[in-house]
Amino acid sequence: MDTAQTLFHRHGYDAVSMAMLTEALGINPPSFYAAFGSKAALFEQVLSRYAADNDLPMEQILSAHARVADGLGALLGAAAELYARDAEGIGCMLMEAARDAGESRLCETARRLRAESRQVVRDYVATQHPDQADMLADFTIITLTGLSSSARGGMGHPALVHAARIAAKGITAELK
Amino acid sequence: MDTAQTLFHRHGYDAVSMAMLTEALGINPPSFYAAFGSKAALFEQVLSRYAADNDLPMEQILSAHARVADGLGALLGAAAELYARDAEGIGCMLMEAARDAGESRLCETARRLRAESRQVVRDYVATQHPDQADMLADFTIITLTGLSSSARGGMGHPALVHAARIAAKGITAELK
DNA sequence: GGTATTTTGTAGTGGCTGATACAAAAATAA
DNA sequence: TTATTTTTGTATCAGCCACTACAAAATACC
Numbered sequence: 409m410d411t412a413q414t415l416f417h418r419h420g421y422d423a424v425s426m427a428m429l430t431e432a433l434g435i436n437p438p439s440f441y442a443a444f445g446s447k448a449a450l451f452e453q454v455l456s457r458y459a460a461d462n463d464l465p466m467e468q469i470l471s472a473h474a475r476v477a478d479g480l481g482a483l484l485g486a487a488a489e490l491y492a493r494d495a496e497g498i499g500c501m502l503m504e505a506a507r508d509a510g511e512s513r514l515c516e517t518a519r520r521l522r523a524e525s526r527q528v529v530r531d532y533v534a535t536q537h538p539d540q541a542d543m544l545a546d547f548t549i550i551t552l553t554g555l556s557s558s559a560r561g562g563m564g565h566p567a568l569v570h571a572a573r574i575a576a577k578g579i580t581a582e583l584k
Numbered sequence: 585m586d587t588a589q590t591l592f593h594r595h596g597y598d599a600v601s602m603a604m605l606t607e608a609l610g611i612n613p614p615s616f617y618a619a620f621g622s623k624a625a626l627f628e629q630v631l632s633r634y635a636a637d638n639d640l641p642m643e644q645i646l647s648a649h650a651r652v653a654d655g656l657g658a659l660l661g662a663a664a665e666l667y668a669r670d671a672e673g674i675g676c677m678l679m680e681a682a683r684d685a686g687e688s689r690l691c692e693t694a695r696r697l698r699a700e701s702r703q704v705v706r707d708y709v710a711t712q713h714p715d716q717a718d719m720l721a722d723f724t725i726i727t728l729t730g731l732s733s734s735a736r737g738g739m740g741h742p743a744l745v746h747a748a749r750i751a752a753k754g755i756t757a758e759l760k
Numbered sequence: 761g762g763t764a765t766t767t768t769g770t771a772g773t774g775g776c777t778g779a780t781a782c783a784a785a786a787a788t789a790a
Numbered sequence: 791t792t793a794t795t796t797t798t799g800t801a802t803c804a805g806c807c808a809c810t811a812c813a814a815a816a817t818a819c820c
Contacts, residue, residue, distance in 0.1 A: 422598065426778055436799060437779070447778065507733050508684075519737070546734075546743035547750045553737075554730025557683050558722075561695070561729075567722035574723045578754025602808055612769060613809070623808065 413454045417501045421451050421510050451505075452517050458501050459521040463490050466525060470532045477583050479532060480548055481576030487552055488572035491559035499556035507553075522549070537583060544579060551575045589630045593677045597627050597686050627681075628693050634677045635697040639666055642701060646708045653759050655708060656724055657752030663728055664748035667735035675732035683729075698725070713759060720755060727751045 411432050415424045426447060430440055444450040469486055473479035491499050498504075502525070505518035529548050534541035555568055587608050591600045602623060606616055620626040645662055649655035667675050674680075678701070682694035705724050710717035731744055 425776080427776090438781095439798065441779065442797085503733075506737060522737075543743065543746045543750075546739060547747040550730040550734045550739070550744075550747045551727070551751075552730075553733045554726040554728075557679075557729045557733055558726045561682060563722060563726070567719065568726070570719045571723040571726045574719075574754040574758045575727075575751065576754070577757035578750040578752070581753035581757050582750045601806080603806085614811090615768065617809070618767080 409454065409457070412450055413458060413501075416451055416454055416505075417458075417498050418496060420504065420508060421514060422508065448511055448514055451514060455502065455505060455514075455517055455521060459524070462501070464500075466528050470528070476533050476536050476544075477576070477580040480529070480544065480579050481573070483529075483548065484551055484555070484572040484575050485569065488555055488568040489565075491555055492565035492568045497560050497562050499560035500552065503553050503556040504560065507557075525549070540582065544582065547575075547579070547582075585630070585633070588626055589634060589677075592627055592630055592681075593634075593674050594672060596684060597681065597690060598684065624687055624690055627690055631678065631681060631690075631693055631697060635700070638677070640676075642704050646704070652709050652712050652720075653752070653756040656705070656720065656755050657749070659705075659724065660727055660731070660748035660751050661745065664731055664735075664744040665741075667731055668741035668744045673736050673738050675734075675736035676728065679729050679732040680736065683733075701725075716758065720758065723751075723755070723758075 412429060415428060415432055419428075424447075426437060426440070429447065429450075430437055433440065435443075444453070464483075464487055466483060469483050470479040473482055487500070491497075502518060502522055506515065506522045508515070526545050526549050530541045530545035533544045537544070551572070555572065558571075559568055588605060591604060591608055595604075600623075602613060602616070605623065605626075606613055609616065611619075616626075620629070640659075640663055642659060645659050646655040649658055663676070667673075678694060678698055682691065682698045684691070702721050702725050706717045706721035709720045713720070727748070731748065734747075735744055
């Protein structure tokens with residue numbers, strides 16, 4: 409399962425073939441289908457698992473900061489650090505999966521999970537700035553998407569972290 | 585050519601098959617290869633043409649504003665408007681192409697073109713803030729990437745435009 | 761009008777995709 | 791030890807991919 413997640417995260421759903429999966433897992437196609445049902449089904453499981461416990465604990469980061477601007481800033485900073493950590497540049501699996509349409513069902517699953525993340529941000533912002541909750545949640549998602557895609561595109565650690573800081577300044581200014 | 589650009593922009597390189605191309609162009613495979621060489625060669629031509637004269641005149645927008653913060657803000661705003669204009673949500677062809685690895689040669693072409701755009705921003709910023717030129721150029725690219733991906737992901741006009749405005753506030757704060 | 765040249769249409773190339781039919785082997789149960 | 795069930799391996803399925811060989815039709819040239 410970890411093996412499959414690594415493959416999907418690194419190459420994307422479409423670029424991972426059954427041949428790669430079965431070889432990496434050390435099993436044969438029939439065993440694979442007996443165990444997971446299909447390539448798409450496995451990917452859904454991997455996605456859900458990734459969303460459930462990835463390395464970016466949103467709720468924890470947000471709840472650790474009283475002021476909304478600080479919480480969102482910390483979230484963006486943590487994401488930048490996380491995306492830049494892997495030298496290979498793979499970004500956030502959820503964001504990237506939601507972007508590639510691929511099979512419609514998989515796209516829906518990824519977008520639903522992303523929408524749940526957005527909702528977490530939205531609810532957090534709404535506690536203090538209900539009028540701006542939606543717009544700031546969208547801005548946060550857009551920035552996270554940009555950070556993820558850019559990390560995947562090879563942008564380095566300093567640029568990502570600094571960009572997160574500039575975005576945080578924008579949030580601070582917006583809430584002032 | 586316009587037809588091919590529309591297809592590639594809407595579906596992405598990999599998702600456009602020869603069958604779609606030949607049918608849309610109203611020609612047969614042999615004619616296609618006689619005219620363009622290959623699918624990859626056509627895509628490179630389309631990419632270059634898109635980069636040369638897309639609907640986002642960067643130099644023009646930037647040079648119209650004396651203060652760097654205003655210029656970058658206008659650029660982000662124009663991009664948000666542009667990406668939100670098409671109801672289908674297709675974002676920036678260059679950004680999206682640079683993200684999908686696909687064939688390595690195509691990826692290099694897309695990234696080179698994107699790097700040229702970044703250079704335009706960098707040079708513009710450097711005229712007034714040489715020390716922050718690189719970081720602000722990266723932030724601009726990251727934000728444009730996020731706007732493009734989010735537009736492709738279905739985010740609406742208000743959210744994109746507002747996000748661009750928040751990002752612009754971040755730039756203003758950064759330069760203060 | 762007759763000939764050479766280019767364009768087009770048909771059909772098919774090998775190779776890869778995700779997914780299986782079927783049998784051999786291993787593990788479990790009696 | 792024998793019988794039953796489960797797992798695994800081999801070999802392959804049909805379908806799509808980008809791409810092309812070859813011949814028929816249309817055009818240009820004299």
